[in-house]
Amino acid sequence: MFLLLYLRRELRRRLRQTVVIALGLAVGIGLVVTITAATAGVRNAQAAVLHALYGIGTDITITMEPPPPPKPGSPQASDFGLTPGAKDQQLDLLGLPPGLGLLDEASVASVARLRGVTAAAGGLSLVDQKLTVPSAASLGPGGKPPASAFPTTSTVDGVDLTHPHLGPFASAQVGSGRSLTATDAGSNVAAVDSSYAATKGLTVGSTIIIGYTKFSVVGIVRQPRGGGSSDIYIPLARAQALAKFKGLANLNDKVDTIYVAAANASTIDAVQKEIATLLPSATVTSSASLANAVTGSLAGAASLANQLGRWLAIVALIAAFAVASLLTVAAVARRVREFGTLKALGWRSSRVVAQVMSESIVTGILGAVAGVAMAFGGVSVINTLAPTLSATVAQNPGSAPPQNVSLNDSGMHRQVAQGATHTVAVHMTAPVTVTAIVLAIILAIAGGLIAGSFGGWRAARLRPVEALGRVE
């Protein structure tokens, strides 16, 4: 085909111009793909954080605002009625984590029956504090307790073993021993997080004490990304039986979180609304709304990628297309005589336009290839240079400020402490997807088409006489 021959000759013999236009497009496309990949990387990092917090497979969590915390210093709230006695007192207190209220376990079943819900599981998180109330004699002259008097805290997660694929325990991987199974539901067995096990010197077969009750460690587990894991996982029913709360002997039939899996991503919004109707006072959180609650460098990276990145990509693309179009029009202007001659030889305008267009499109394809190469380069730079991003999420998004326990000279106070949060560190990797590459190629060809249309329009308007009058 003569068109292809002519095309090849033009691109080869006007190599510098071809390269300049292709590189212009390539830079624009390379930026778009790199930024797309970086944005996807940040999104993946966010997903990793959310999975670390609530487990893979959980689309929605339901929590409850706790009853308003008693004002610090008011008599019934200020202490446990414990005053230093003649001897040291060992205490093993089980409490609810700061900021979480209680839900009826019956709600789990009601939620599971909602349309668009594939499964729902309850969870009960406990905080186990072991502390020593020192004897009056051991208190220093200023009434300050010795350092050993400060409580040691472990977090305990009651796991609904009938739904092993929901909740934070679902993403735990067994390092040694075994996982908890449905047959463990009534036993005093525990799976222990590997880093907690390491600091406490625990192995499979060790015994731990939670709320004055012995549990035997059957497995050491690890969460895929550090951060949101609990120290100890035990069967939900055991956790409910152990815990006391506000005068209740136990928390039977209570949970503090319901983990919900939706049938598919598109139904999450609808399910979220249904749950809100069913449990009007509950806090219903989806990964999307949780993502908004993420703060820290990850959130910064996300908003940077979303805002600056998108603008940068658009500007780069427009600039690349404009440069390519201008260069193409200029190239056509330089070839006025050539095209006029072809028209004098009897070439139709459409054939001349097709020639200009196909030159541009091929240049665009070359730009796409170079752009994809640049994108891979840019992405590998991001992946090697990218800092580890950290994300901070309130333990119970949307809850009242969490509470903590501390000791002072007059005994133990429940005191409101700000910032009971999870900080999760993730390494960002920007993936180049097939979609991004296809996008790049489409963009480049579009760029070539746009540039070619300008050039072709110029060539079509050309009257052959214009070409002939000019003698250089």
Place this chain on the structure above:
Amino acid sequence: MYTLTGVTKNYRKRRETIEALRGVDLDIADGEWLVVQGRTGGGKSTLLQILGGLDRPTRGTVTFDGRDLTSLPESTVTRVRAASIGFMFQAFNLIPTLTAAENVEAALVPLGVKVEQRRAQVAGALDSVGLGDRARHLPSELSGGQQQRVGIARALVKQPKVLLADEPTGNLDEDTRDEIISLLERLWREQHLTLVLVTHDTAIVERAPRVAEIRNGCLSIRQDTGTQPS
């Protein structure tokens, strides 16, 4: 071949109107060799463009081979040009990125000639202008005379009815000029062409059977020996 009646061409430049041709009446017979001469700005190129269907007159009719070019749609004029009208230019107007053979081939592209036949015709045309061995050369690798010979091959490869040449020797030295004119004369005889040649060159004018002169857009026949191609 051609009958022009009352051909007028006005160019509008801002408020001014330039009358490049004023009521030209002209008959050009089949196989005629017509030289058009005249001072610069007289309207010679304008006349050639109108003969070639590259431009339309403001008034008047141009009948080519029995058809009125002024009333045909653009696409038909383009087809007539592709099939029947060859052009030669003062600046040769070869496509710089194409070889000599490919430049000649470009004239056959709009006719939809099959590739093998196209190659054969191109080789024949280059042979007939004595450039069979330069087929793969780029224009920049050829002398001015050789480039214009490629121009002749390109104009004649499709075996047109007429050849319109606008100062084809204007960019060449004297020896080369004679060479080109001799070649044109030979081909004119061999191929029974109708040749319209714009030139200032007195040597050519002397050899021409019929000479027209344009002054200020008005055409008059200055010399007509009545010689027909033998």
